[in-house]
Amino acid sequence: MEARSTVAADGDVQLVERPSSWRDVVRKGGAVDEDVQAAARVGDRLADPTLYAALSGSSQWAPWVIFLCLAVAGVVLGRLLIRLQHGRRELAVTNADLAEANKDLALLARIDKLTGVYNRRHIEEQIDILLHAAVRDRAPLSVLMLDVDHFKAVNDIEGHEVGDRALRCMATAIRIALRPGDVFGRWGGEAFLVLLPGTAAEVAQLIGERLRSHVAATPVASDDGRRLPMTVSVGLAVADSHDVLGTLVARADAAMYRAKSAGRNRVAA
Incomplete structure (x- = not known):
């Protein structure tokens, strides 16, 4: 009325x-x-x-x-x-609260519930945006695919709660080691993706090593108080002018499997 x-x-x-x-x-x-x-x-x-x-x-x-x-x-x-x-005034406050709530909902739709980092949907959107910007600005774009080593054994032996804890610990260890402007999210399962805009292969390799060492220095607590070591294998790919989302991620994924084949807990390009 x-x-x-x-x-x-x-x-x-x-x-x-x-x-x-x-x-x-x-x-x-x-x-x-x-x-x-x-x-x-x-x-x-x-x-x-x-x-x-x-x-x-x-x-x-x-x-x-x-x-x-x-x-x-x-x-x-x-x-x-x-x-x-x-x-x-109350209506204005209500409208502002609703707008803020809508922003929060939009953000939640892009956050992985388990780890609190970005989810695959957001990462895919960011890859498209950053690929376009890299071509436009003639700037490098590197991608790191990180996968937890022996994660299935952790789940099978220690249980899913410890497995979830391992993913959260890994996500925290990676997040605090990244630079402002880097984009980090969970790709799926025990795999995570890091987007490094404006970063060439040599620097991306160093960042991958830093992330790997941060994870290795962060053991996970078991239910009975034991400290379980955790490592990741890292694959590196650098975008070229012909890359699209699928091809860039596929190359980073292939590099990650090369790191696993070479003995795990390392970075491969």
Whole structure:
């Protein structure tokens, strides 16, 4: 209902009507409630300026109070005074809260629930964006694929809770070792992807080694308090002008399997 709307129900024809003015409703209803008169006296403003004028002799109006006259077949049965303290301000706050909540939901849709890092959907979007920027700016773009070594054995022997803990620990170890501007997310299962915009192969190799060593220095606690060593195999690929999402990730994935074949816990290109 609009702030200035007033309605009266016609009991004879089952219609909802809008009176032509509050003056008409007041005349039909006779005496005005003391609460409404008091509201006018203390300066509370009514939703219809003609009623406010009728009660207070003033033409001043503001939309924080709605006065509804309840009438059936032209007979006034009662009056409803709705106070909306600071209505517009509260509505603005509500809208701001909703906008913020929508931002939060949009972010959550791009976050991996288990590890708290970006999920595959977001990483795929970022690869497309960064590939386009690399071609446009003639800048390098490197990708690291990291996969937890012997992860299936951890799950089978220690249980899925310890396996989940291992993934969270790995994600934390990698995240704190990255530079501002690097993009990191979970690709799926025990595999993670790091996007390194503006980074050539030599520097990307050094970053891969740093990430590998950070993970190796972060053992995972078992349920009985043992410290379980954890390592990753890392594959490196550098984008060229013909790469698309699928080809770039496939090359990083192939490099990661070369690292595993060479003995795990290493970086391969």
